[in-house]
Amino acid sequence: MLLPRALEAADVDAWVILCRENNNDPLADHVGCENAGAPAAYVFYRLSDEKGGSEFHSLVFSPSSEATALAELEIHDKVVSVPRGESALKQAAEFIQEHDFQRIAVNSSVNNAQADGLSYTQRLALKDALGDKFAQRLVSSEELVYEWLAIKLPQEVDIIREAARLTAEWQIEAYKQVVPGKTTDADVARFLKAKMEEHGVTDAWAPDQNPNVNSGPDRGHSHATDKVIMPGDVIQTDFGIKVHGRWVSDIQRFAYVLKPGETKPPEDIQHYWESARAGGRAAFEAMKPGVRGIDVDAAQSVLMKQNGSEHVMWSTGHPVGYVAHDTGPNLGGSRGATVRPAAKKTLKAGMVFAFDGFHAWKRDDGTTKTISVEEMAVITEDGAEYLIPPQEELILIPSE
Template sequence: MRKYLLLLLPFMLLSCEIATKAEAKVQDPEISFEENLWPEIRKKRIKELLPDALKEAGVDAWMIVCRENNNDPLADHIGGENAGGTAAFLFYRENEEMKSVVFSPEGEAMALAELGIHDRVEPVERGKSALEEAVAFLKENNLNTLAVNSSDNNSLADGLSYTQRSSLEEFTKGTAINLVSADEVVYHWLSLKLPEEVEIMRKAATLTAAWQEEAYNMVVPGETTDADVARFLKQKMKEHGVKDAWHPDQNPNVNSGVDRGHSHATNKVIQQGDVIQTDFGIKVHDRWVTDIQRFAYVLKEGETTAPEDIQHYWESAKRGNRVAKEAMKPGVKGVDVDGAQREVMEEAGSSYVMWSTGHPVGYVAHDVGPNLGGSQSTHVRPDSNKTLKEGMTFAFDGFHSWELPTGGMKTISVEEMVVITKDGAEYLTAPQEELVLIE
């Protein structure tokens, strides 16, 4: 019996070690997203942010056309998510205040009015056109520069269908009303987030980062695959009732091998010496999203720290992220934030990276606002030349890229989230300071 106990002892000790490690894992922050705060936030956004957006865009009014089954992308931002027949939502400024009137089919008008979002809801009789009545209102009130959701550049500002556009052109023919793209209205409105929204995103960012670190605790080199780590994170999302920040097939993107760009996690087995990248985001309240990356290094036999070259790559990428953050403040152009980060890459000997330093994040992972890129491009995107403002939220990277001994490139992209304040940029959750080391 003693012989068998001696044989079992190493396995018993291993079991204790595994149990201890499991107990020491990162714990879920006590954060829930049960209360739906969107209805009140939506009203506040219309009242407080939309007047300046119309003013910045230089338009008299903005129209969103909503309808059942093929609705405008911004319908639920203005209360049009339950539209049946075609409804015209009009927003305009009166004495610097936001005013709104909706021309709605009479079957939905009462329910829409009860939401208390709009100043007026005008029922439209069956057989009559909501668009025609909206145009009559515009003419009567001399609202001649009308922004509509037709855009070459922004899908969120391109919800007007061809037939709806044709009808509007017909109804405005021979009038003083001029149809212009709502690009600038949507840009100035959606790019800013209210303090209440930022607080929701802080909580979501905290969970996003904590779950990624927890996922690295379950990695067993030589056994665990990238897809296993992704499944762990999917299970966390299911348990907490949150959704994917972008397409479910590519969230999370866990990659312990060569760069694969925006992609899905594969069945590659994680090995000693691998650098693991996890790019992950969640959607809370079915509204606000996160986009954060966390990195780990799998120690080889005898290692207690990452080797010198890997540590250099990590510190280089982290420094690029911190320099970019320092450059982010109201009035700074997105292209200049990218330029600051690229200088660090060049000094540290990084290979070229095609991706922008950062992008707005909020209602979608790649949201509306200034692009943090273009400093090394012959063609700078228009949004890269736009300036940062207080209340904008971003996900942004510090990069270091190198060639793997086995071929192919590997990039550490230290991605964090911030909100722009009057003094600069503020992290939404604690940034990653050290590589996660996996024994």
């Protein structure tokens, strides 16, 4: 449903993906060539129809060793079995020449790693097979991949929503296990790892840094340490899971450890929390079709300044879906020295984001602590919708 629109939006006649064993293209399992042994060529293309429009087709030139199983899956219009000793790349090049495609996308991109799977040697081989005339028609697939992966189908959003629900639910459950003065950040992380194993889900990003549990000063993207959780600590848990081997979540939940005699957070901590929560709400209200990512970031930045937050280097948010930092508009740029090209992209209905509400402050020891409560939302036709209810208050952990 999405790829034909992406080819049209990117003004591309054909898209060629070269697949191989052991060092495959990042998009291999999105198009069905994750099991490639010998080199294979996948061609997605548009042909003009009698009504002045175009018809979408997919054609695979597959080594005979994989062709039978691939054809049985029926995910491509046609699978051509390439006998041993013959070149799938050469046959694909001949097909491209025969149809005289004008703009031929390949996976080479400066800005999007998911659209940068074509190696230098593969590109040389492709140019040699196409010849000078057609090699000059090669363009980056960056815009095509952007248009294709950034939009999620409603069924996908439902799956991601369930992943988000589990992610937040397990974090709250993990906080209930904390015994101040005894439990470490790493203990909380191990509890969440056990929940993942119990339910048969995997990590949304690098396993060593998922979850990132931190009851001390900011550490950025990092692993949980053996720091003991103490009264007065603000605990951050940044956690994501991958379900069905494909879709991921990215949620942060924050807790405060009450000191003996406290029944609520002290005034300063409560202010930091309310400031972060307000920043996140401002970003959410700004999220709608046609708005640039940098403008969503700017909506929060105004409140951060008003509420006395220290500088925060991180973007307000990022696309999420197939990976934690997915293809799509970056919700950042208003506080940094440079602006990513993706921050100037506009939001569209069907895009899914993880986004933070920020407030940073200086601790007594001079280090910085940031509340970055992270929620997930999908863009709708007229605004945005939370995937799960957002965190309204700090989770309070009593001290014995």
